[in-house]
Amino acid sequence: MPHPLIHTDITGQMILLGTGTSVGVPAIGCGCAVCRSTNPKNRRTRCSAIFGLPGGNLLIDTAPDMREQLLREGIGLVHAVLYTHEHADHVFGLDDLRLMQFCLGGPVPLYCEERVEQRIRTSYDYAFTGASDLHRGAVPQLVFRRITTEPFEVLGARITPIRLRHGPRCDVLGFRVGDVAYCTDVNAIPAESMALLQGLDCLVLDALRPRGHATHFGLDEAVAIARELAPRQTYFTHMSHELEHEATNAALPPRMALSHDGLRIPLNHG
Numbered sequence: 033m034p035h036p037l038i039h040t041d042i043t044g045q046m047i048l049l050g051t052g053t054s055v056g057v058p059a060i061g062c063g064c065a066v067c068r069s070t071n072p073k074n075r076r077t078r079c080s081a082i083f084g085l086p087g088g089n090l091l092i093d094t095a096p097d098m099r100e101q102l103l104r105e106g107i108g109l110v111h112a113v114l115y116t117h118e119h120a121d122h123v124f125g126l127d128d129l130r131l132m133q134f135c136l137g138g139p140v141p142l143y144c145e146e147r148v149e150q151r152i153r154t155s156y157d158y159a160f161t162g163a164s165d166l167h168r169g170a171v172p173q174l175v176f177r178r179i180t181t182e183p184f185e186v187l188g189a190r191i192t193p194i195r196l197r198h199g200p201r202c203d204v205l206g207f208r209v210g211d212v213a214y215c216t217d218v219n220a221i222p223a224e225s226m227a228l229l230q231g232l233d234c235l236v237l238d239a240l241r242p243r244g245h246a247t248h249f250g251l252d253e254a255v256a257i258a259r260e261l262a263p264r265q266t267y268f269t270h271m272s273h274e275l276e277h278e279a280t281n282a283a284l285p286p287r288m289a290l291s292h293d294g295l296r297i298p299l300n301h302g
């Protein structure tokens with residue numbers, strides 16, 4: 033690239049890039065107090081995070097707000113993407129990865145399960161035609177790296193996938209890196225996954241709204257999970273406009289809080 037690259041060093045940190053539910057907060061057309069709030073912590077872009085690992089930046093999901101999120105944090109480079117699942121609010125910022133292939137000198141590795149790969153191959157079919165008449169930045173250059181629930185190494189860190197239930201028909205993955213775990217889009221955690229979430233320094237956990245939901249934890253359910261796992265600190269994410277930041281935080285138990293866009297969490301990847 034002809035211009036200098038803005039590349040903030042985020043090694044040793046996880047940044048919550050987006051902490052909002054699928055429609056974001058404010059929601060289009062909503063006149064509620066949270067959507068009209070001037071507190072920046074009540075503005076939530078779609079759910080995403082990034083890990084600053086020893087070998088580079090690992091983006092968790094490509095939310096529709098990915099471009100704005102990376103610009104906001106001054107992050108000029110994503111070395112690989114790791115997907116939780118294939119829902120639209122976690123995938124459809126993907127085309128903006130086009131800029132990364134210049135910096136990386138090749139395709140962007142996408143670590144995901146088969147279902148996610150199929151969604152991306154279908155939705156972004158133009159990226160997989162192999163057409164050579166396009167200029168180099170016309171379409172995203174992508175390469176898939178299949179993952180399972182087996183731990184794996186990427187960018188110098190060991191990632192432990194955590195199987196989570198996201199309603200009756202969708203299984204997703206959470207991820208543990210050292211003493212930090214990121215578990216969004218979940219309404220039930222199997223016993224074997226609870227076992228993988230012991231001894232955490234920090235847990236990031238789905239909490240959509242005060243009451244429960246068919247595919248997400250409600251706040252009370254999320255608090256109960258946090259009590260059971262007892263990490264040093266829990267932050268809730270994937271929040272709707274039904275959770276006002278300050279009022280909700282004032283009522284939460286110690287060592288639990290709503291997260292907000294841009295929150296930085298120290299990583300200890302062992």
Ligand SMILES: [Zn+2]
Pocket residue numbers: 053054079119121122217270
């Ligand atoms: Zn979601």
Ligand SMILES: [Zn+2]
Pocket residue numbers: 058059062063064065066067068273
């Ligand atoms: Zn609203």
Ligand SMILES: [Zn+2]
Pocket residue numbers: 117119198217
């Ligand atoms: Zn989802």
